[in-house]
Amino acid sequence: MRSRLWVLLTACLAACAETQPSKQSDVNTRRVIGVSVLTLTNPFFKVIGESLREVAAAEGYEVILVSGENDVARQQHQVQDFIVQRVAAIVLCPCDSKAIGPAIGEANEAGIPVFTADIACLAPGVKVVSHIATDNYGGGRQAALAMIEALGEAGGKVVIIDYKQVESCIQRVKGFKEVIAEHNRSTSSGRIEIVAELPGDGQKDKGYRAAEDALQAHPDLAGIFAINDPSALGARAALEKAGKADQVKLIGFDGQPEGKRAIKEGKIYADPIQYPDRIGRETARAILRYFRGEEVEPEILIPTGLYRQADALEDPELK
Amino acid sequence: MRSWQVVHRGLALLAVDYGMSLVLLVVAVGFSVATLQEQPADGPEGGRQLARLLARRYPTGGRVVVVARETQADAAFAQALADGLAGSPIEVAAEVRGRPAELRHVLERLSAAPERIDALAVHPAVARWPLLQELPGEFPSLRHVEVLVPRSHVWPSFLKADNLLNIANQIAVIAIMAVGMTMVVIAGGIDLSVGSLMALAAVVATRLIRDLAGAEQAGAWQMAACCVAAMAICGLMGLFSGMITTFAGIPAFIATLAMMLVASGLAYMTAEGESIYELPEVFVWLGRGADLAGIPNAVVLMLLLYAAAQVLMTRTVAGRYIYAVGGNREAARLAGVPVERVTVLVYVACGVLAGLGGVVMASQLKSGAPTYGQMYELYVIAAVVVGGTSLSGGEGQMIGTLLGALLIAVIQNGMNLTGVESYQQKVVLGSVILAAVLIDRWKRRLWQRV
Numbered sequence: 011m012r013s014r015l016w017v018l019l020t021a022c023l024a025a026c027a028e029t030q031p032s033k034q035s036d037v038n039t040r041r042v043i044g045v046s047v048l049t050l051t052n053p054f055f056k057v058i059g060e061s062l063r064e065v066a067a068a069e070g071y072e073v074i075l076v077s078g079e080n081d082v083a084r085q086q087h088q089v090q091d092f093i094v095q096r097v098a099a100i101v102l103c104p105c106d107s108k109a110i111g112p113a114i115g116e117a118n119e120a121g122i123p124v125f126t127a128d129i130a131c132l133a134p135g136v137k138v139v140s141h142i143a144t145d146n147y148g149g150g151r152q153a154a155l156a157m158i159e160a161l162g163e164a165g166g167k168v169v170i171i172d173y174k175q176v177e178s179c180i181q182r183v184k185g186f187k188e189v190i191a192e193h194n195r196s197t198s199s200g201r202i203e204i205v206a207e208l209p210g211d212g213q214k215d216k217g218y219r220a221a222e223d224a225l226q227a228h229p230d231l232a233g234i235f236a237i238n239d240p241s242a243l244g245a246r247a248a249l250e251k252a253g254k255a256d257q258v259k260l261i262g263f264d265g266q267p268e269g270k271r272a273i274k275e276g277k278i279y280a281d282p283i284q285y286p287d288r289i290g291r292e293t294a295r296a297i298l299r300y301f302r303g304e305e306v307e308p309e310i311l312i313p314t315g316l317y318r319q320a321d322a323l324e325d326p327e328l329k
Numbered sequence: 330m331r332s333w334q335v336v337h338r339g340l341a342l343l344a345v346d347y348g349m350s351l352v353l354l355v356v357a358v359g360f361s362v363a364t365l366q367e368q369p370a371d372g373p374e375g376g377r378q379l380a381r382l383l384a385r386r387y388p389t390g391g392r393v394v395v396v397a398r399e400t401q402a403d404a405a406f407a408q409a410l411a412d413g414l415a416g417s418p419i420e421v422a423a424e425v426r427g428r429p430a431e432l433r434h435v436l437e438r439l440s441a442a443p444e445r446i447d448a449l450a451v452h453p454a455v456a457r458w459p460l461l462q463e464l465p466g467e468f469p470s471l472r473h474v475e476v477l478v479p480r481s482h483v484w485p486s487f488l489k490a491d492n493l494l495n496i497a498n499q500i501a502v503i504a505i506m507a508v509g510m511t512m513v514v515i516a517g518g519i520d521l522s523v524g525s526l527m528a529l530a531a532v533v534a535t536r537l538i539r540d541l542a543g544a545e546q547a548g549a550w551q552m553a554a555c556c557v558a559a560m561a562i563c564g565l566m567g568l569f570s571g572m573i574t575t576f577a578g579i580p581a582f583i584a585t586l587a588m589m590l591v592a593s594g595l596a597y598m599t600a601e602g603e604s605i606y607e608l609p610e611v612f613v614w615l616g617r618g619a620d621l622a623g624i625p626n627a628v629v630l631m632l633l634l635y636a637a638a639q640v641l642m643t644r645t646v647a648g649r650y651i652y653a654v655g656g657n658r659e660a661a662r663l664a665g666v667p668v669e670r671v672t673v674l675v676y677v678a679c680g681v682l683a684g685l686g687g688v689v690m691a692s693q694l695k696s697g698a699p700t701y702g703q704m705y706e707l708y709v710i711a712a713v714v715v716g717g718t719s720l721s722g723g724e725g726q727m728i729g730t731l732l733g734a735l736l737i738a739v740i741q742n743g744m745n746l747t748g749v750e751s752y753q754q755k756v757v758l759g760s761v762i763l764a765a766v767l768i769d770r771w772k773r774r775l776w777q778r779v
Contacts, residue, residue: 041457042748050751069459077751081703083690087499091745094492096369098457108606109696112617121400121454123428133606175602303433303460 042072043297044092046085047103048129050077054266054286055103058127061290062101069298071098082106089113093120099297101125107132114138123300127293128286130177139300142293142310146178149282149314150185153261156280156316157186157233158193158202160259165200166232169224171210171217171241179212179237182263186235202233210241217244225252233259239269239281246277265317267327274322282314349717349732352765356736360743361485368484369453372402373409375479379450380413382477390418391447393477394439396425396432396455403452410450422446429458436460440468448475486746494625500738501627502527502693503705504731506686507712508638509679511730514713515642516675517655517722518581522570523683524705525592526563528698530687532600534559535608535697544607552612560684566592567680571673589706596699604698616692627689634682639727651675656723712737715765736765 043066047055055077063073074097078085082105092100093116100117104110104126111133117124118137126141157168170186173179187204194201205228208220217236224231225248234249236242242262249255255277262269265283272278289312300306322328370378383393395410397403407424414421422444425435432455439446451461456478465472486492506523513520537555538547547555570588574581618626642648650671653661662668686705691697716733718725740761744754 072748074748075750076745076754079751080700082694082698083502083701086694087495087741088745090495090499091492091742094486094489094495095746096454098454106604106694106696106698106700108604109694109698111606112613112693112695119400121398121403298459301429301458301460302463303429303431303436303458305430 040072041070042074042095042097043099043101043294044088044095044097045073045075045101046088046092047075047077047127048105049079050075051079054284055128057286058103058290058293061287062127062294063290065291065294066297071294071297078105080105082109085110086113089117093117093122096120097122098301099123099125101127101293101297102131103128104131109133111136123297125293125296127289138308140296140306140308140310142289142296143312144178144284144289145311145313146181147185148311149263149284150182150187151189152185152282152314152316153182153235153263153280154186154189154193156261156282156318157190157235157259158200160261160279161200161202161232163200164232165202167203167205167228167230168233168235169205169221169228169231170207171220171224171234171236171245172207173210173212173237173241176212182237183207183235205231210236210244212238212241214240214244214247217241218248219244221245221248222252225249225254225258231258233261235261237263239264239266239272239278242278242281243268243272246272270317270322270325270328273317273319274325274328276319280316280318283317284314285312288312349715349729349736349765352768353732353736353739356739356743356761357487360487360739360746363743364486364488364746365483366486367481368486368489369456369481370479371406371453373405375453376406376409376411377413378479379477380410380417382479383414383419383448383450384417386475386477387419387447390420392420392422392445393448393450394423394425394435394446395421395450397452398454399427403454406452429460432458432460436464436468436471440470446471446474448477450477453478453481487743492742492746494619494623494628496735496738496742497628497631498625498693499742500734501625501631502686502690503708503712503737504631504734505627505634505689506683506705506709507716507730507734508634508727509675509682510709510713511716511718511725511727512638512642512651512675513581513679514710514718514720515655515722515725516651516672517658518574518672518675519585519710519720520567520570520676520679520683521582521585521706522566522588522592523679523686523709524702524707525589525596526566526680526683527687527690527702527705528700529566529592529596529599530556530559530563530684531691531697531701532596532605532699533562533697534688535605535691536599538609538612539605539607545609547609547612549611552609556688559688560681563592563684563687564677564681567676567678567683568673570680571676574676575669575672593699600697600699602699604696604700606696608695613692613695616689616694627693630689635727635731642727647671652723654722708737711762715762733765736761 045059047059050056059075066073076088085105100122110131114124114131114136123139126138128143130141131138170183172183190202206224208224210217210220234245236245239262242260246260249258259279262278262281265281269281273281292310292312296306296310395407397407423435425432461476510520534556537558538552542551542555566588570585573579573584616627620626621629650666653666654668654671658668690701712734713730715736716729740758
C-alpha cells in the first residue's frame with residue numbers, strides 16, 4: 011500500500027516537472043499575439059489563424075491561437091488571460107458582435123491594441139484599431155457580373171435567397187442589386203428582373219424551401235443568387251427535384267469546399283470566393299504596421315475573386 | 330500496530346479530507362513553475378526605478394524623452410518617473426503618450442531638430458515595439474540614443490494578483506450553478522437543464538430591463554426586480570422538472586433533458602434570436618464591480634452562497650433530509666422524510682441558482698443572448714463530480730464542489746497562460762476530470778481498507 015502511495019506522489023512530481031516552462035526569453039523582446047477565433051471547427055477560421063501566424067512568425071512574433079467555440083463568455087476569459095500574459099496585440103473573430111464589448115474594453119484599459127478579423131465588433135464605446143474582412147459589397151457586385159454573364163442575351167427573372175439578419179449578407183445583396191440596375195439601364199437586350207427576395211437563413215433546408223416557393227411563383231425563372239454556399243446548394247436540390255436544373259442558373263457565395271465541388275460539377279455557375287488566408291495575412295501585416303508606427307486604416311477590405319467551372323477544373327484542392 | 334501503518338493511516342486520512350485540495354495545490358504549483366517568467370515593472374515602481382537608473386547614468390545631466398502608452402497604469406509610471414527626475418539635472422525634452430504612430434511623429438521631429446537627445450526612457454510595453462529596435466536604421470541621427478527600460482523581476486504569471494482574481498471571477502458563474510447541482514446530485518438526481526436555464530435567465534432579465542424598466546435609463550431597483558423575475562421563471566422550470574421526475578416517475582436524466590430543450594427554445598424566442606445589449610452602465614456592477622477590498626462582487630456572492638449552502642447541508646434538518654433522500658429513498662420515506670417535497674425543492678433551488686448564474690453572466694458580458702451556457706451543464710456536473718460528490722446520491726460536500734470548480738478554472742486558465750491551444754485543452758481537461766475521479770475512487774478504497 012505504501013509503495014503505491016509513493017508511486018502516486020512521484021508521478022505527481024514528475025508531472026509537475028514535465029510541464030515545460032514557457033519560453034523564458036527576455037521579456038523586452040518576446041512578442042506575442044493572442045488570437046481568439048469564433049470556432050476552429052470551421053476551416054475558414056483555422057486558415058485565418060494559421061496564415062496570420064505564418065506572417066507574424068517571420069517577423070519574430072509568437073502567435074497563441076485559441077477558439078471561443080461560439081461561447082462569448084469563454085472568449086472573454088481568453089482575452090483576460092491574454093491581458094495577464096501582457097501580449098503585444100489581440101486579434102478577435104468575436105463570438106458575439108455586441109457581448110464582446112466588455113472584453114475589448116478591458117484590453118483597451120490595459121493598453122493592448124485589438125484587431126478584429128472577419129466579424130466586426132458593434133459594441134459602442136470600445137476601441138478597435140482595425141477591422142479586416144471580406145469586401146462583401148464588392149463580392150455582391152461580382153456575383154451580379156457572373157449572373158449577367160450566365161444569362162447572356164436572354165436575361166430573365168432572378169430570385170435572391172438572402173439572410174437579412176446578417177450585415178455581411180445584406181452588403182452582398184446591395185452590391186448585387188446595384189450592378190443589376192446599372193446593367194438594365196445600359197442595355198435593352200438581356201434585361202434582368204429581380205422578382206423576389208426570399209429568406210434562406212444561410213442554411214440548406216431554408217434555401218431549399220425558398221427555391222421551391224420561387225419556382226412555384228415563377229415557373230419561367232432564369233436565375234437564383236444565394237448569399238452563401240449552403241443556401242445555394244439547398245436551392246440546387248430544389249431545382250433538381252423540379253427538373254429545372256438546366257433552366258435556372260445558380261450563383262453562390264463563399265467558395266467553401268462543398269461549393270467549389272458543386273461548381274466543378276457544373277451545379278453552381280460561379281461563386282465570388284472569400285480568401286481567409288489573405289484576411290489572416292493582412293491582419294498580421296496591419297499589426298506589424300501598427301507597431302512600426304504607421305497609421306492603420308480602421309477598415310481593411312479583402313476583395314473576393316470570381317470562381318467559375320474553369321477555375322474549379324484547375325484547382326489542386328479538388329483533385 | 331507497526332509504525333508504517335500509523336503513517337499510512339495518517340496519509341489516508343489526509344487524502345480523504347484534503348485529497349482534492351492536494352490535487353489543486355499540485356496543479357497550482359505546476360502552473361506556477363510553468364509560467365515563471367520575467368515580469369516587467371510597469372507601474373509607479375517602474376517609473377521610480379527608471380528615474381534612479383537615469384540619475385546614475387547621467388550624473389551631470391542629460392536630455393531624455395519619456396515614452397508610455399495611454400493607459401492609467403502608464404500614466405502612473407510616467408508620473409512617478411517625472412517625480413523622480415524632479416530636482417535632478419536631467420531634463421525631459423518631450424513626453425510621448427500614445428500609440429507607435431505618435432512616437433514615430435515625435436522621433437521624426439527629434440531627428441530633424443539640432444538639440445542632442447541622450448536617451449529614451451520607455452515603459453516596458455513600449456520597449457517591445459519594433460520601432461525602437463529599428464531606431465538606428467530608421468533614424469540615423471538618433472543612432473547614439475540609448476533606450477532605457479526598468480529592470481524586470483521573475484515571478485509566475487499564474488500567481489499575479491490580477492490573474493488569481495481573474496480565475497475567481499471566471500469560475501463564479503459555474504460555481505454558483507454548481508451549488509444547486511450539488512444538492513440535486515446528493516439527493517440522487519441530475520439536472521441537465523442548467524445551461525439552458527442560465528441562457529433563459531440572461532435573456533429574460535435583459536429583455537425585461539430593455540422593454541419594461543426603460544433600457545439604458547433603468548434604475549437599480551428596477552433592474553434587481555427584473556433579475557429576480559428571471560430567476561423566479563427558472564425556479565418555475567425547476568419546479569416543473571422536479572414534479573415530473575417525482576410524480577410521473579420519469580427519470581431525471583430524461584425529464585431535465587427535455588427541459589433543457591424547452592428552456593433553450595424559450596430563450597431563443599424571448600431574445601428573438603439576437604443578443605440584447607440596451608442596458609445601463611451600472612448593470613455590470615454584479616459581474617464586474619469589485620467593492621470589497623478589490624474582490625469581484627460575483628466572487629463575494631459565490632462565497633456567501635457556499636457558506637450558506639454549507640450551513641444548510643450540514644447544520645439543518647433540510648440538509649439531512651437531502652442526504653437521506655439520496656442515500657436511500659425508501660428508508661428515508663419510512664423514517665418520515667417528506668421525500669417528494671425535498672426532491673421537488675432541490676430542483677427548484679437548482680433552477681433558481683442556474684438563473685442567478687445567468688444574471689451574473691449577463692452582467693459580466695453586459696448583454697443577454699440565447700447562445701450562452703452551451704455545454705455548461707457538463708462543466709457544472711464535472712465540478713460537482715470532481716469535487717467528490719457521488720453520482721449515485723447521498724454523498725458529497727459543498728466545499729468539495731467549490732474545489733472542483735476551482736480546479737477546472739485553474740487548469741483552463743493555466744493552459745491559456747502557457748499557450749496550450751484549444752484542441753489540446755479539451756483533451757487535457759477531459760483527462761484531468763477522469764484522473765480526479767480515479768484518485769477519488771482510489772482514496773475511498775484506501776480509506777475502507779485502513
